[in-house]
Amino acid sequence: MPSLCLSAGNPAPEHPRGSVTNLPLPRFVSMKASEGNVRRGPSLTHRIDWVFKRRDMPLEITAEYGHWRRVRDRDGVGGWVHYALLSGTRTVLIEEDMLTVRAQPNKNAPVTAAFELGVVARLGACSPNWCRISAGGYRGWVPKAKLWGVTPQELRD
CATH class of the missing domain: 2.30.30.40 (SH3 Domains)
Structure with a gap:
């Protein structure tokens, strides 16, 4: 049975890990x-x-x-x-004043709230371009690029 191996010219990407926790850094x-x-x-x-x-x-x-x-x-x-x-x-900071929060991860979805610049919100699921957040009893989806505290490539269920 053939085994899978990585060629020397194509190594797996290395992600730095903390020396204490072995969790990803940053x-x-x-x-x-x-x-x-x-x-x-x-x-x-x-x-x-x-x-x-x-x-x-x-x-x-x-x-x-x-x-x-x-x-x-x-x-x-x-x-x-x-x-x-x-x-x-996980929490995030809102990076745009009166950021529109939507019912679905779609720019045409109904608006559920608007968050002020600097609001701290709890982070939920994230797709490639949208994240679900909640704060002050309101929740919904916002563009990931309008948040600080989540990386552009991060996906969350």
Whole structure:
């Protein structure tokens, strides 16, 4: 029976993985706590550069060291936070003021809501161009390109 193998000239694409969790890097998470110190380095002895003060804010993990994760926010601001302050729950930031939310992933579908710029919404399913989100009791589909906290190629059920 023939076996499948990759040719040396066509290796499988490598995705970087965290040395602690073996999860993909970078990846998105959210703030579990309503407040979290952002440090210059991965320990309590490092100086606090600022404090994140928004529960559920999406963050991108770019590195891992022990119990610490290097994160950045929508503006590229970041540092090291303790992993206990983070959640795997996926949220996104709305990147367009009064973003139209639709009943189906289609630009002609009925409008269910409009979200203001900067709203944090929970992320649901994503197709190649649309994501289902919810916030404030409203839910629906929006163009993926209008969100921060999900990669362009990401698909979610």
